Amino acid sequence: MPPGTRQGVAARKEGRRVQAVSVHDHSQGARRRRDAAPIQIKIDPGSKTTGIALVGDFKRGKKVLWGANLTHRGLAIKMKPEARRSLRSSRRSRKTRYRKARFLNRTKPKGWLAPSLMHRVFTVDPWVTRLAKWTPADQISIERVRFDMQTMENPEIQGTEYQQGTLHGYEVKGYLLHKWGHQCAYCREKDVPLEVERIQPRSKGGSDRVSNLTLACVPCNQKKGSKPVEQFLAKKPDLLKRILGQAKAPLRDAAAVNATRWKLYETLKVSGFPVEVGTGGRTKFNRTHQGFSKNHWIDAACVGESGERLRLPILKPFQIKCMGRGNRQACKTDEHGFPNKWRTRQKVFFGFQTGDMVRADVPSGKNAGHHTGRVSVRAKGSFALATKDGKKDGINHRFFSTIQRQDGYSYA
Incomplete structure (x- = not known):
């Protein structure tokens, strides 16, 4: 509208008023944020x-x-692509139409x-x-x-204060617990106090690198003492091979x-x-x-x-x-990989989507009463409701009201 008209002047005044209100609201929000504890x-x-x-x-x-x-x-x-890969592999081994394997010339971004x-x-x-x-x-x-992988491989590295202190021991002990499965490397005993133990003792040239450390219970640690691991496990070659191999391998x-x-x-x-x-x-x-x-x-x-x-x-x-947000699969397959069920392209029916948290107020019938849970929609308008008391099936969409839209999560 022209700026000189009566409507233009009124619009400019209204714009200045809205701008002043928004600035005031913003300053109030900033003041509340400053006053609040960090x-x-x-x-x-x-x-x-x-x-x-x-x-x-x-x-x-x-x-x-x-x-x-x-x-x-x-x-x-992770399991979904593996299942799809196995189905496609089985189809290629049969005399049926199939999607040919692509060349392995695809690159991945940095x-x-x-x-x-x-x-x-x-x-x-x-x-x-x-x-x-x-x-x-x-x-x-x-x-x-x-x-802290670098610190554990080289405990003498400089640059942070805690690396030679108590915290370095927590890094190493936590790493070894994950690597050796919270059990003694020699007797495989669990739920017992475990001590950090050198596979090759320092008196025989062993170092404090994490690749030379393992966990042992108190009896095994005292029994081994300062013996080399080859001497301690001379009568158990399989166990010796496993320990030496696992010690060199990084945490998976x-x-x-x-x-x-x-x-x-x-x-x-x-x-x-x-x-x-x-x-x-x-x-x-x-x-x-x-x-x-x-x-x-x-x-x-x-x-x-x-x-x-x-x-x-x-x-x-x-x-x-x-929980995920559904999938784009056009059809389901049987155990042999052949399609047997087709999906609709529509997700929302009568204003509801599978996974919505809803309340159902049913006046009469076998499902009479008030129910709360997650809904499974159908095109015909008769929905199923999963509640903590079990599944309620055959409830008309007219009796539902939305509590929370499906957002890919479940809450407890």
Whole structure:
């Protein structure tokens, strides 16, 4: 509209009023954020479960305000391509039409990770974004590597203060527990006190490198003493071969887990928040010295230097489980790989989608009453409802009301 008209003048005045209100709201929000106690979003990334915690820094000290365990579905993502690969391989061995194998000339971009690993990044990052939106968080703290590999391979490396102190022992002990399966390397005994033991004793030229260390129970450690492992296991050649081979082999999933944590760290740096980092050994050191029990969300609260002195009230952690958002499979196959069921291209029927959390108020019939659960939709309008008391089938869509839309997670 022309600026000189009556409508144009009124529009400009209204625009200035809206702008003044928005500036006022923004300043009020900034003032509330300044007045609020600083809150850290703390993350302990894991292979199967990631711990998340909110820690507030108050005048009386740091206190854990909220905790959650986020369960991933990386194994399910890994198994799907393997099942598809086996079906295609079986079809190629029969005299049927098939998709020819592609040439192995495809390249991967720098920093590529498998989908089962990237899934962990894609699920943790949105939750950090949500928490940053819902709380006055001003810092992120993350366990960047599970084990400080360089320090363990060369304990005399310089550059950090803790490497020759107590914390270095926590790094090594945690690594060895994972590598040797929390059991004695010689007698395979579990649930007993384990000691760090040199495979080749120092008197025979053995070093303190992690490749020369193992775990042994007290009786086995005393029995071996300063004997070389070849002499101690002279009558058990199979056990000797296994120990020597396992000692040289790196921890199978340590590199993959560390790579995932580095990728998540790089992703979170883009958010603009200052990011504090720590190692798994530091996390365990903080947790054990404060007498906290082992749990993923408690480990998250103890990450880094900021996790040293905490107040931990009695909290029930929020249980979050990744369920997926459906799939794009056009048809299902039988045990031989041939299609036998076809899917519709439509996901939403009568305003509901499979996985929505709903409430059903049924006035009469076999399902009469009030029910809450997750719905499974059908094109005909008669839905099924999964409740804690069992499955309710054949409920008309008119009796449903939405509580929460399906977002790929289940909560407890």
